[in-house]
Amino acid sequence: xxxxxxxxxxxxxxxxxxxxxxxxxxxxxxxxxxxxxxxxxxxxxxxxxxxxxxxxxxxxxxxxxxxxxxxxxxxxxxxxxxxxxxxxxxxxxxxxxxxxxxxxxxxxxxxxxx
Amino acid sequence: xxxxxxxxxxxxxxxxxxxxxxxxxxxxxxxxxxxxxxxxxxxxxxxxxxxxxxxxxxxxxxxxxxxxxxxxxxxxxxxxxxxxxxxxxxxxxxxxxxxxxxxxxxxxxxxx
Numbered sequence: 001x002x003x004x005x006x007x008x009x010x011x012x013x014x015x016x017x018x019x020x021x022x023x024x025x026x027x028x029x030x031x032x033x034x035x036x037x038x039x040x041x042x043x044x045x046x047x048x049x050x051x052x053x054x055x056x057x058x059x060x061x062x063x064x065x066x067x068x069x070x071x072x073x074x075x076x077x078x079x080x081x082x083x084x085x086x087x088x089x090x091x092x093x094x095x096x097x098x099x100x101x102x103x104x105x106x107x108x109x110x111x112x113x114x
Numbered sequence: 115x116x117x118x119x120x121x122x123x124x125x126x127x128x129x130x131x132x133x134x135x136x137x138x139x140x141x142x143x144x145x146x147x148x149x150x151x152x153x154x155x156x157x158x159x160x161x162x163x164x165x166x167x168x169x170x171x172x173x174x175x176x177x178x179x180x181x182x183x184x185x186x187x188x189x190x191x192x193x194x195x196x197x198x199x200x201x202x203x204x205x206x207x208x209x210x211x212x213x214x215x216x217x218x219x220x221x222x223x224x225x226x
Contacts, residue, residue: 002156031212042118043157043202043216050212088155094212101146101206102162103214107155 003027006091006106013081014114021076021109023091030096032074033103034066037088049074050096081113117141120203120217128225131193135220137203138185147179147186148214150202157202160188193224 004025013019025032034046048056049068063085065077074091088110092103121136139147146164150157161170163179163186170177174193179186190197200221204214 002158004156033212040218042218043204043214045213048212056213090155090157096212101148101212101214102159103148103212104159105150105156 002104002106004091004093004104004106006089006109008109009107010110010112012112012114013078015081015083017081018077018079020078021089021091021111023074023076023106025072025074025091025093025104025106027093027104029093029104030071031094032068032071033092033094034074034076035090035092037090037108043090046076078111081111083113086111086113118203118205118215118217120201120220122220123218124221124223126223126225127193129194131224132189132191133193133222135188135190135201135203135222136185137187137217139203139205139215140184141205141207141215143208144181145206145208148204148206149177149186149188150204152200152202152219153198160201190222193222195224195226198222198224 007022031050033048036044045058046060047066052068063080067075088108090108091106094103118139148162149160161177166181174191177188200219202219203217
């Protein structure tokens with residue numbers, strides 16, 4: 001148990017659906033991250049939030065919409081996804097974006113887009 | 115362009131063997147290098163290295179950084195089947211807030 005909880009663990013959705021991924025951290029951290037992990041590729045950083053403010057958007061398509069209501073919770077809202085968006089989506093947190101290089105990961109949501 | 119390269123991409127050994135995993139990087143304004151182990155889903159933190167030549171050790175795992183030659187190695191001695199996992203290397207830059215640059219990982223399989 002890493003202290004970072006992601007739900008759901010598995011999600012199957014059609015291209016016209018709208019769904020949300022949830023991440024909650026119990027570590028008292030101030031920075032949270034969304035990553036995409038596809039087969040045979042390095043982890044791709046999607047978004048960074050530091051003290052609830054988005055500090056990085058790594059050229060992510062607008063069909064992915066993050067939300068960070070407080071330092072403990074992070075959401076990823078999904079709509080009109082494409083089959084190539086099928087992947088493992090990992091959430092992570094760290095002490096803060098500058099000093100906290102050690103990121104702690106959740107178990108991820110395995111997303112399949114049909 | 116910043117990059118992190120791990121080798122080999124996959125490795126199969128028998129229990130008791132010693133393995134060395136490699137990570138080289140070309141990253142401007144280097145701050146630290148991190149190793150993670152990913153078994154089923156969540157990558158779990160192993161080591162963070164910031165200084166050259168200082169070995170970090172935890173049980174049968176150890177790691178060292180060479181900032182002159184821009185690489186790090188992760189050693190696992192007396193491997194066990196529970197060491198089977200993907201080992202990820204990541205580098206943090208000093209200029210980008212919280213961002214880690216990951217390699218593709220090394221898939222290690224340990225046969226009994």
